Amino acid sequence: xxxVSQSPSNKxxxxxxxxxxxxxxxxxxxxxxxxxxxxxxxxEFLIYFQGNSAPDKSGLPSDRFSAERTGGSVSTLxxxxxxxEDSAVYLCASSPGLVTDTQYFGPGTRLTVL
Amino acid sequence: xxxxxxxQPEMSVQEAETVTLSCTYxxxxxxxxxxxxxxxxxxxxxxVIRQEAYKQQNATENRFSVNFQKAAKSFSLKISDSQxxxxxxxxxxxxxxxxxxxxxxxxxxxxxxxxx
Numbered sequence: 760x761x762x763v764s765q766s767p768s769n770k771x772x773x774x775x776x777x778x779x780x781x782x783x784x785x786x787x788x789x790x791x792x793x794x795x796x797x798x799x800x801x802x803e804f805l806i807y808f809q810g811n812s813a814p815d816k817s818g819l820p821s822d823r824f825s826a827e828r829t830g831g832s833v834s835t836l837x838x839x840x841x842x843x844e845d846s847a848v849y850l851c852a853s854s855p856g857l858v859t860d861t862q863y864f865g866p867g868t869r870l871t872v873l
Numbered sequence: 874x875x876x877x878x879x880x881q882p883e884m885s886v887q888e889a890e891t892v893t894l895s896c897t898y899x900x901x902x903x904x905x906x907x908x909x910x911x912x913x914x915x916x917x918x919x920x921v922i923r924q925e926a927y928k929q930q931n932a933t934e935n936r937f938s939v940n941f942q943k944a945a946k947s948f949s950l951k952i953s954d955s956q957x958x959x960x961x962x963x964x965x966x967x968x969x970x971x972x973x974x975x976x977x978x979x980x981x982x983x984x985x986x987x988x989x
Contacts, residue, residue: 790975792975792976792977794977801979801980801981801982802964802977802979802982803979804976804977804978807975807976815974815975815976818976848916850916850918852918852977857975861908861920861923862977863920864910864917864918864919865917866915866916866917867916867917869916
């Protein structure tokens with residue numbers, strides 16, 4: 760079946776603009792995760808969803824970052840007033856459930872803030 | 874917080890030879906999961922192998938096998954009969970089995986190059 764998809768593949772924006780990154784999980788996967796991969800910080804967890812709720816938002820780096828998930832499927836990560844330090848690859852993953860399940864990753868969105 | 878350490882930034886291997894990637898982790902938990910993911914230039918993270926901490930038997934997947942040493946908190950990956958397609962960045966990752974913590978904690982990664 761289809762894997763996790765993310766759009767856009769690449770996004771270039773100007774400092775101060777808002778951006779939305781989209782993730783389509785594998786069909787039937789109830790859990791969805793966002794990670795950020797940057798040169799300086801490596802791979803870091805941002806947020807996860809179980810269904811439409813996000814019990815753990817501890818990884819969001821600032822209040823400029825928010826995420827939502829609707830219909831237990833598609834998720835959107837929004838970054839407001841982008842800064843140059845937000846430049847990174849944003850990876851989305853999904854899993855069938857939470858406790859024992861392996862996370863399967865999408866191809867990521869490369870965000871460049873000029 | 875769990876710390877995952879990959880001490881080898883880069884490794885090079887001749888095609889058909891074997892290479893071993895090291896990973897150590899720090900945790901106070903007794904039950905957890907360990908993973909190796911491969912990230913080729915396409916950016917897509919691909920699961921290579923998974924190990925449950927409560928299982929003493931080392932996981933294997935075709936040419937990939939792990940050496941899991943729970944007491945030493947070590948989880949190395951062996952790639953046998955290396956192929957050109959194995960060239961990628963490899964990440965070791967830890968995940969708690971706690972019902973409150975589902976995130977993956979990653980090491981810094983090891984870049985593997987395969988020489989023809």
